[in-house]
Amino acid sequence: MSARIARSSPAEGTSPTPPVVLAIAATDSGGGAGLAADLATLSALGVHGTLVVTAITAQDTTGVHLVHPVPASVVAAQLEAVLGDLPPLVVKTGMLGTADTVRLVADRCTGIPLVVDPVLRATTGAELADHEVLHAYRHHLLPVATVITPNASEARALLGLDPGDPTPAPELAAALAALGPAVVLTGGPSTALGVGTNSAAEFAEIGTNTESTDHCTDWLATGGRPVALTHPTVQVADERPENRGATRNDHGTGCTFASAVAARLAHGADLPTAARDAAAYVTTQLQRSSTWDLGTGRGPIAHTHAHPAPAPEEIYA
């Protein structure tokens, strides 16, 4: 009779079964954002990541050169395969690509804890969602999401506000929470300056704004008064002379953040703890990659903590 190994007490040299998180997002051929960021982050935080590919992008550190959406029937087949065999504790969505896919995900993931990063635009400027996608987010996905993690410009778009609307970040977070989900409105350094994007051109336009960027503030709204979650900023290179020597490797911060929230939730953390832990992770990882020299544009945030990589003799010992 063969002995059954108890999952709760793994034998020496093995590890306990990790929780499963499903990442539904697009690929970034440069490995900075999208599914590459999601899976690496999930793995670094002790989670088995399964995946559904919604679109393929030809992308590098300089920009998005092509977007090829995956047909809804192929997205559906991936969803069926994973949901049936490897039931996730948490689902995390990134770039969904088409309105059909947004509706499909809403339909199939209702009832599972759902972290929605509403990716509408790349750091490098490309639009990654059209009006139909936005409409599907508002009417189908937001009502079934557990938590959404927009930045300020994504929040304004989801609320149907103009890009230049001056509503302060906590009020944007509260207005979105009124639609159903909890909200972590992410606040990279650009949000502290009053804009919701990292674009260098916009930094230049608001160059006279003197508000401090030493700290980033994410706003957590769960129905009541939004709570400020503040952590130190890793200075990012932009048009301002004092930041010229700072890191340019911030591509993929939003994907890394939302995946870290999903990982912490899957390990049993409550939402405020998961949001704080995820921000701490992003800060550490931005610092870690601050000296990297990858590509000629916005390089990637470090997704895992295995840098520098251990020597092969350490791995294969």
Ligand SMILES: Nc1ncnc2c1ncn2[C@@H]1O[C@H](COP(=O)(O)OP(=O)(O)OP(=O)(O)O)[C@@H](O)[C@H]1O
């Ligand atoms: N330079 C920074 N230093 C420290 N934390 C940062 C920095 N930039 C972003 N963050 C943190 O990273 C997390 C993700 O926020 P961010 O605003 O970058 O999301 P995003 O704009 O959706 O990202 P992306 O454009 O990559 O999708 C938040 O916790 C935010 O505070």
Ligand SMILES: Cc1ncc(COP(=O)(O)O)c(N)n1
């Ligand atoms: C496939 C994919 N998913 C998400 C993003 C957003 O990330 P970022 O804002 O860092 O460009 C992206 N550029 N590409």
